[in-house]
Amino acid sequence: MANLRDIRNRISSIKNTQQITKAMKMVAAAKLRKAQQRMNATRPYSKKMGQVVSKLVSTQKDLQNDLLRKPEETKRILLIVVGSDRGLCGGFNNNLFRKVEGVISDEYSTFNDQGHLELITIGKKASGYFKKRDYNVIEAFPGFFDDLNYEETSEIMTFASEKFVEEYYDKVLIAFNEFKTVITQNRLIEEALPLKTESIGEEEEESSTNKDYIFEPDPVSILEKLLPVHLNMQLWRAVLESNASEQGARMAAMDNATENAKELEQDLKLEYNQARQSAITTEISEIVSGAAALEDN
Amino acid sequence: MATTYQAQLLTPEGSRFDGQVESVRVPGSNGNFQMLHNHAPIVSSLGIGKISIKQEDQKVLNFAVSGGFVEMSDNQLTILAEKAEKSTEINREEALKYRDEIKKKRNMLDFRNEELETELAIAENRLKIAES
Numbered sequence: 001m002a003n004l005r006d007i008r009n010r011i012s013s014i015k016n017t018q019q020i021t022k023a024m025k026m027v028a029a030a031k032l033r034k035a036q037q038r039m040n041a042t043r044p045y046s047k048k049m050g051q052v053v054s055k056l057v058s059t060q061k062d063l064q065n066d067l068l069r070k071p072e073e074t075k076r077i078l079l080i081v082v083g084s085d086r087g088l089c090g091g092f093n094n095n096l097f098r099k100v101e102g103v104i105s106d107e108y109s110t111f112n113d114q115g116h117l118e119l120i121t122i123g124k125k126a127s128g129y130f131k132k133r134d135y136n137v138i139e140a141f142p143g144f145f146d147d148l149n150y151e152e153t154s155e156i157m158t159f160a161s162e163k164f165v166e167e168y169y170d171k172v173l174i175a176f177n178e179f180k181t182v183i184t185q186n187r188l189i190e191e192a193l194p195l196k197t198e199s200i201g202e203e204e205e206e207s208s209t210n211k212d213y214i215f216e217p218d219p220v221s222i223l224e225k226l227l228p229v230h231l232n233m234q235l236w237r238a239v240l241e242s243n244a245s246e247q248g249a250r251m252a253a254m255d256n257a258t259e260n261a262k263e264l265e266q267d268l269k270l271e272y273n274q275a276r277q278s279a280i281t282t283e284i285s286e287i288v289s290g291a292a293a294l295e296d297n
Numbered sequence: 298m299a300t301t302y303q304a305q306l307l308t309p310e311g312s313r314f315d316g317q318v319e320s321v322r323v324p325g326s327n328g329n330f331q332m333l334h335n336h337a338p339i340v341s342s343l344g345i346g347k348i349s350i351k352q353e354d355q356k357v358l359n360f361a362v363s364g365g366f367v368e369m370s371d372n373q374l375t376i377l378a379e380k381a382e383k384s385t386e387i388n389r390e391e392a393l394k395y396r397d398e399i400k401k402k403r404n405m406l407d408f409r410n411e412e413l414e415t416e417l418a419i420a421e422n423r424l425k426i427a428e429s
Binding site: 038041042044045046048049051052055056150151154212213214215216217221222225226229232233236 | 305307308309310311312325326327337338339340341342364366368370375377379380
């Protein structure tokens with residue numbers, strides 16, 4: 001049996017751990033609130049965006065745009081993986097990465113073997129994971145979430161869409177954790193390019209009453225400007241959702257850790273008291289037997 | 298009093314303005330134009346320039362934008378901009394420094410770099426709006 005001092009030390013260290021995990025949970029909760037607000041702030045923008053695109057598409061048939069090209073065969077794929085910068089958030093990163101690896105080996109293994117599957121990783125954890133496993137990571141963005149801003153995000157997507165127009169990539173995928181509820185995430189691998197024209201147009205189909213819109217300067221050039229922004233928004237949404245999910249996951253993980261620490265503390269306290277009691281018993285019996293020995297004399 | 302209508306200025310980082318306005322002047326790609334109550338349905342892309350929103354109480358708000366879209370129908374106006382800075386929120390010294398930096402960069406090149414030209418135009422625009 002461990003001695004009393006050992007147990008006492010362990011109890012105090014567990015109490016410390018508990019305080020830390022509890023504090024981390026609170027921090028995550030505060031950050032989650034902020035992340036959710038940010039997520040909600042983009043909603044009106046992206047909703048309106050979808051409406052404008054659908055108005056364009058519904059009033060104008062046969063719009064031509066380079067971003068709307070439909071590749072007949074896929075030669076090169078770009079996969080953007082959105083992870084997190086920090087750990088201690090349960091299976092948040094690993095679950096997503098494992099799913100990505102699964103999809104790669106199931107569907108894109110030939111591309112990967114030939115080096116035709118290129119990866120862009122966002123977040124320190126994603127960058128480390130895929131680089132270590134010898135994937136073709138062309139660019140990594142560790143520390144992306146320290147200063148999360150729209151501009152940096154759109155630079156990545158602009159790069160992707162330019163390469164798509166140049167017919168370098170034929171497919172662009174985004175893998176991220178979608179925010180479902182605070183404690184549950186949805187691991188998604190979305191196809192950003194080629195664009196699905198049907199899906200952009202359908203959002204507001206009923207309400208888009210066929211009014212005669214004035215298009216300034218003309219529908220084609222509006223679309224030319226609108227589509228890149230639409231794509232940027234897609235990645236921006238992925239990044240924000242992932243950010244909120246990360247905080248949610250961390251909150252849940254830290255809550256669990258605090259619970260576990262509490263349990264452990266209780267067990268140790270029991271052990272401590274038992275050890276203390278038996279020590280007292282031994283001591284008393286020693287005194288009693290000592291006294292008895294004296295009496296005998 | 299002129300009739301007012303509902304206007305919104307949205308960016309990916311959130312809403313920058315939402316309220317009743319009398320008129321809105323935007324930098325369309327083919328030149329500035331103003332929208333009053335009962336404007337015909339329109340969708341237009343925006344260039345680099347200034348958005349002026351004249352509110353119900355005659356107060357004017359100015360924003361610097363570097364592109365975006367405006368949509369108006371049924372007296373409901375929405376501006377979508379990737380970035381919109383309120384004139385009062387732009388730090389003039391900082392904007393000036395930024396502009397000069399780009400100018401320096403441009404002068405070092407002996408060919409015309411389109412990207413840099415656009416950046417310079419954006420910087421000039423910010424500076425102009427900060428001063429006004």
